Amino acid sequence: MIKAIEERRTVRKYTDQPVEEEKLREVLASARLAPTWANKQCWKLIVVRDQATREKLAQLSNVEASEHYPNPGAKGLAMAPVVLVACADPARSGHMYGQDYYLVDVGIVMDHILLAATEVGLGTCFVGVFDEQGVKDLLGIPSHIRVVAMTPLGYAERWPNPRPRNDIGEMVFEGSWRQQVS
Ligand SMILES: Cc1cc2nc3c(=O)[nH]c(=O)nc-3n(C[C@H](O)[C@H](O)[C@H](O)COP(=O)(O)O)c2cc1C
Numbered sequence: 001m002i003k004a005i006e007e008r009r010t011v012r013k014y015t016d017q018p019v020e021e022e023k024l025r026e027v028l029a030s031a032r033l034a035p036t037w038a039n040k041q042c043w044k045l046i047v048v049r050d051q052a053t054r055e056k057l058a059q060l061s062n063v064e065a066s067e068h069y070p071n072p073g074a075k076g077l078a079m080a081p082v083v084l085v086a087c088a089d090p091a092r093s094g095h096m097y098g099q100d101y102y103l104v105d106v107g108i109v110m111d112h113i114l115l116a117a118t119e120v121g122l123g124t125c126f127v128g129v130f131d132e133q134g135v136k137d138l139l140g141i142p143s144h145i146r147v148v149a150m151t152p153l154g155y156a157e158r159w160p161n162p163r164p165r166n167d168i169g170e171m172v173f174e175g176s177w178r179q180q181v182s
């Protein structure tokens with residue numbers, strides 16, 4: 001588990017090597033075990049294999065109006081043989097003190113997917129920037145469902161080097177805000 005956490009990378013370039021069905025099943029089986037608000041399991045995953053549909057998803061992830069344009073992760077959606085699209089029904093999750101927990105539910109399931117994929121040798125890229133309505137129209141997703149994230153799933157052209165992280169002392173406080181951990 002810790003090895004997979006340490007080895008996971010955001011992969012943005014893929015080969016066209018097919019993803020074995022057993023590996024996909026393993027990733028989906030790990031997703032299924034993710035914790036959710038009140039165990040409501042508010043999310044659904046759409047497995048997209050069709051090349052033309054993946055190319056449209058790549059276009060929809062390159063939103064010119066976004067401050068994140070061009071989206072470096074968009075091309076991978078067209079390159080990898082499989083894309084997983086994570087959706088959620090907000091009414092089946094919690095909303096308290098202004099926090100929408102369906103986003104947390106999907107965040108956790110995405111991490112299960114990313115880590116399980118790493119474990120079986122597959123690359124992923126959490127893609128959070130896309131034209132949501134365009135994706136809904138493309139995949140026939142009902143209006144009350146939110147599309148939260150997607151990821152390509154496939155074999156990396158090259159496994160990237162680790163990206164930098166802040167030191168623990170910069171991100172973890174001891175006891176109260178800003179008390180440094182030694
Ligand atoms: C909520 C969220 C949204 C993200 N959206 C995108 C995206 O739209 N496009 C992309 O290329 N990467 C996206 N990423 C990936 C991050 O850029 C990446 O995790 C970060 O640069 C650290 O790299 P690493 O995952 O290899 O450690 C997203 C990650 C998260 C958690």
